[in-house]
Amino acid sequence: MKRWKSDAEYEPGRVRRPEIQMTRYLRYSERLSSVDMGAHEIADYLSLGSVYPRLTPLTEPMTCQEIDSVKSDLDWKCLSGPQPIPKVSRKDQLSSLFALRPEIKESEKAFRNGTQVRHEFVGTLKHFSQTKLANLHQIEFLAMQAFYVHAGRFLLCRVVSPPVRATTNVSFGVEDPAGLILKVSLSRIPIFNGASNAALDILLPIGTPLAVREPVVEVADGPPPCAFVSVTSPSDLIFLAPSDSILQNIVWNHTIRLPRPISSRVDQLNLIAANYLKAGQYQTAVRIFTKCLALNPNDPSLRVDRARAYVELEHFEAALVDASAAFVSTNITPGQKPEALYQVAKSELGLRRYPSALEKLLSLDLTLVHVKQAVKRCRERMGESRVGHYNWAQMFTLAAKSMPVDAAEFTGPIKVASSSRGGGRGIVATRKIRVGELLLVSTPIVSAFPGDSSIFDRELGANFIRKQVDGPCRVALISKLISKVVASPELYSCVTALYAGPTYPPPPSQLPPATRSPYPHAEIDIDTTLLEHIITYNAFYLKNIVHPRSTCSDTRNFLELPSALYLLPSLFNHSCVPNTTWHHFGDVMVIRAAKNIVEGEELTLSYISGPGDTLWSRAAELELHTSRCDCSLCGADRNDEEQQCRIRAAYDLLLRRSDIEEAISPEDLLANVETTYSALRGSFRPTMSRGYSYLMQVLARNAEEDPAQWSAVVAGGIQSLEAAGVVVKDKIVVFEHTGVCDESNDSLVIGTDAIPTFAPEMCVEVMLRMTRAFQSQGDMRMARRWLSAARWMEKASTGADRDMFHLRYVESLQRLGLDEFSRSTV
Numbered sequence: 001m002k003r004w005k006s007d008a009e010y011e012p013g014r015v016r017r018p019e020i021q022m023t024r025y026l027r028y029s030e031r032l033s034s035v036d037m038g039a040h041e042i043a044d045y046l047s048l049g050s051v052y053p054r055l056t057p058l059t060e061p062m063t064c065q066e067i068d069s070v071k072s073d074l075d076w077k078c079l080s081g082p083q084p085i086p087k088v089s090r091k092d093q094l095s096s097l098f099a100l101r102p103e104i105k106e107s108e109k110a111f112r113n114g115t116q117v118r119h120e121f122v123g124t125l126k127h128f129s130q131t132k133l134a135n136l137h138q139i140e141f142l143a144m145q146a147f148y149v150h151a152g153r154f155l156l157c158r159v160v161s162p163p164v165r166a167t168t169n170v171s172f173g174v175e176d177p178a179g180l181i182l183k184v185s186l187s188r189i190p191i192f193n194g195a196s197n198a199a200l201d202i203l204l205p206i207g208t209p210l211a212v213r214e215p216v217v218e219v220a221d222g223p224p225p226c227a228f229v230s231v232t233s234p235s236d237l238i239f240l241a242p243s244d245s246i247l248q249n250i251v252w253n254h255t256i257r258l259p260r261p262i263s264s265r266v267d268q269l270n271l272i273a274a275n276y277l278k279a280g281q282y283q284t285a286v287r288i289f290t291k292c293l294a295l296n297p298n299d300p301s302l303r304v305d306r307a308r309a310y311v312e313l314e315h316f317e318a319a320l321v322d323a324s325a326a327f328v329s330t331n332i333t334p335g336q337k338p339e340a341l342y343q344v345a346k347s348e349l350g351l352r353r354y355p356s357a358l359e360k361l362l363s364l365d366l367t368l369v370h371v372k373q374a375v376k377r378c379r380e381r382m383g384e385s386r387v388g389h390y391n392w393a394q395m396f397t398l399a400a401k402s403m404p405v406d407a408a409e410f411t412g413p414i415k416v417a418s419s420s421r422g423g424g425r426g427i428v429a430t431r432k433i434r435v436g437e438l439l440l441v442s443t444p445i446v447s448a449f450p451g452d453s454s455i456f457d458r459e460l461g462a463n464f465i466r467k468q469v470d471g472p473c474r475v476a477l478i479s480k481l482i483s484k485v486v487a488s489p490e491l492y493s494c495v496t497a498l499y500a501g502p503t504y505p506p507p508p509s510q511l512p513p514a515t516r517s518p519y520p521h522a523e524i525d526i527d528t529t530l531l532e533h534i535i536t537y538n539a540f541y542l543k544n545i546v547h548p549r550s551t552c553s554d555t556r557n558f559l560e561l562p563s564a565l566y567l568l569p570s571l572f573n574h575s576c577v578p579n580t581t582w583h584h585f586g587d588v589m590v591i592r593a594a595k596n597i598v599e600g601e602e603l604t605l606s607y608i609s610g611p612g613d614t615l616w617s618r619a620a621e622l623e624l625h626t627s628r629c630d631c632s633l634c635g636a637d638r639n640d641e642e643q644q645c646r647i648r649a650a651y652d653l654l655l656r657r658s659d660i661e662e663a664i665s666p667e668d669l670l671a672n673v674e675t676t677y678s679a680l681r682g683s684f685r686p687t688m689s690r691g692y693s694y695l696m697q698v699l700a701r702n703a704e705e706d707p708a709q710w711s712a713v714v715a716g717g718i719q720s721l722e723a724a725g726v727v728v729k730d731k732i733v734v735f736e737h738t739g740v741c742d743e744s745n746d747s748l749v750i751g752t753d754a755i756p757t758f759a760p761e762m763c764v765e766v767m768l769r770m771t772r773a774f775q776s777q778g779d780m781r782m783a784r785r786w787l788s789a790a791r792w793m794e795k796a797s798t799g800a801d802r803d804m805f806h807l808r809y810v811e812s813l814q815r816l817g818l819d820e821f822s823r824s825t826v
């Protein structure tokens with residue numbers, strides 16, 4: 001594919017990547033969560049100046065237009081080639097390339113200590129080669145041009161200056177056989193992820209011969225303009241072995257001083273590799289263990305060590321090959337065998353081959369803690385994947401401690417079929433499904449959390465596909481996904497069968513099976529632009545089970561949210577009134593039925609992660625997926641009219657703040673919100689539901705002093721639940737002293753055909769306050785019935801058993817004085 005036109009003119013210096021200040025970054029998140037209208041506008045409208053401090057012009061967010069204009073500049077630059085490559089003498093090139101390391105060290109230090117944010121460009125068109133190296137012809141720098149894809153060619157070169165990394169970019173100098181020198185810039189090439197300078201010197205020492213398939217040279221703005229070979233796909237960079245036939249007749253015009261090898265003694269190399277393994281520089285450890293194995297191919301312990309490094313890199317196929325080879329080696333000692341077998345089992349666990357892993361583990365010493373734990377893990381995963389039985393409380397506890405949550409995948413009564421929503425594929429029910437039923441447990445292909453060592457919180461994405469800024473975790477998914485498909489190429493065909501937006505051909509009707517290919521895998525050509533589109537259209541912001549969204553006092557900050565990409569969950573289409581609900585335990589995504597569903601019915605989930613009580617609050621998130629959402633909620637909001645919805649959205653934001661009482665009383669808020677709904681609208685009124693919950697909270701506090709108010713608390717609760725779409729069957733607001741209540745066969749006080757999907761946690765909290773109202777008045781029968789309803793809704797929504805219910809609502813139960821009552825009530 002040729003990317004640039006040849007007839008347009010190039011104006012050096014026209015394109016400048018914007019430096020966007022930290023303040024802008026903060027405000028941008030505010031803008032997203034404030035429904036696109038500017039917090040001060042809302043504040044002015046509602047005369048709430050003290051709640052929403054006026055934003056100064058300096059802190060205005062980066063707008064869609066700004067992103068758009070950067071994109072146009074870049075597109076224009078891309079279209080402006082081909083151009084001659086600016087010439088620089090070998091001496092000058094070398095001196096600037098050798099200065100790169102100290103320069104970048106300084107600038108990185110300043111960046112890390114400063115307040116600026118950096119933007120990775122997401123969604124720019126990047127070339128990648130699909131022609132095998134053997135079918136390409138060599139090209140030298142002299143024949144190359146800037147802003148031009150050298151289709152059918154490859155660049156043969158070798159490293160001439162020490163590489164240096166700035167986040168996901170690695171730069172260094174190379175020369176071609178004629179001796180011309182150019183900088184190379186590698187973007188997101190997995191083996192260099194997180195590499196220190198010392199590690200880079202091992203991974204890419206001076207003299208390393210390389211081939212770059214179908215190279216592209218870009219020119220960065222000066223002064224002076226700097227040309228560089230840009231490599232954006234890992235499959236375009238090929239490390240050549242000295243014995244490679246390509247190098248056989250090559251004569252390098254210049255001699256370069258090669259660095260001294262780190263060691264030629266296996267024992268010393270082994271020690272160095274072990275230190276890199278300990279330091280978490282796994283790629284470097286693999287590289288050195290490989291050197292060791294070249295010197296001593298029959299040492300099984302080296303293979304076991306390399307398998308350990310591969311396991312850490314989640315390169316499980318390669319780990320399995322190494323560990324298995326070590327185990328069957330004739331040179332292995334009886335003392336080394338258990339460790340080799342343990343690494344085989346660990347690789348199989350990573351590949352989700354649980355029965356096979358278990359068989360190996362059971363032949364090891366079961367008194368060893370790590371073996372015992374692995375056996376337990378295997379057995380749990382086997383139970384989960386077979387029958388969908390999970391220990392939710394244990395998963396919740398791990399998630400609450402921010403520890404990794406391990407779970408097997410589970411697919412319930414669902415299948416991929418053609419969709420009635422926006423065409424393409426969707427997920428449908430294969431049989432009748434009951435509300436609360438488990439539909440899917442999915443582990444991510446990749447996930448990213450704030451605070452991960454690989455994530456820097458001021459590295460943002462200027463997303464040209466969405467024309468919005470992506471947070472650090474969303475940006476990190478791109479590098480992680482590239483690494484993942486390099487380690488597990490069999491995933492590439494599945495991942496690239498996900499929807500990639502309207503500029504790509506429609507995906508196949510079914511996801512291809514992720515059949516594992518034997519290692520070493522066939523080579524794949526990685527289209528990084530396609531992967532960026534797939535992440536943009538399919539990645540989820542995680543809905544953390546530990547911090548329920550609907551009870552968050554503050555609006556969610558998109559730029560700080562963890563993010564992940566999944567396979568089957570990506571095939572669910574959106575509805576603002578979906579029939580499924582989803583949560584994340586760590587990065588494990590769990591989807592359940594939110595309604596009773598008939599066979600063949602399409603299953604939908606809500607893509608909305610921010611406050612989304614009105615069509616206009618949802619618009620920014622929906623824009624990417626549909627120009628007009630046809631769900632009943634959006635239809636009702638359209639009937640209410642935009643201005644009314646905007647006002648309502650402002651109150652919705654206010655309702656999420658902990659300091660709302662300083663701004664407005666619940667009565668005034670409810671009266672104002674009520675006027676934003678048309679009289680003809682049905683009872684489902686999300687913002688009213690939140691408003692009544694606020695009223696109930698205030699009344700309940702007063703009722704603790706003045707018990708006459710408990711009836712009003714219960715009445716407010718009923719209204720909150722009904723406005724959330726819950727059917728309240730027994731609207732009892734008076735109290736009957738029943739004393740301690742035995743178990744009874746009373747039916748649930750609410751309907752059980754559906755659970756609310758927009759704020760189930762808020763509804764559970766409301767029901768707990770109902771429980772408190774009745775309990776405080778000695779009406780233990782109704783208290784027990786409301787507690788049962790709260791538990792039922794929580795179980796249907798998240799699968800929580802009693803243990804998990806107590807863990808999740810411990811704070812509310814204690815605050816309401818219900819802890820003891822709840823624990824003693826069956």
Ligand SMILES: C[S@@+](CC[C@H](N)C(=O)[O-])C[C@H]1O[C@@H](n2cnc3c(N)ncnc32)[C@H](O)[C@@H]1O
Pocket residue numbers: 419421422423424425426498499507537538570571572573574575624625626629630
């Ligand atoms: C994550 S994918 C969902 C699966 C997709 N339909 C497929 O075939 O792979 C998201 C894309 O599906 C389509 N989509 C999902 N929900 C939709 C809706 N309610 N209305 C219109 N299009 C929708 C949009 O093209 C959206 O960008």
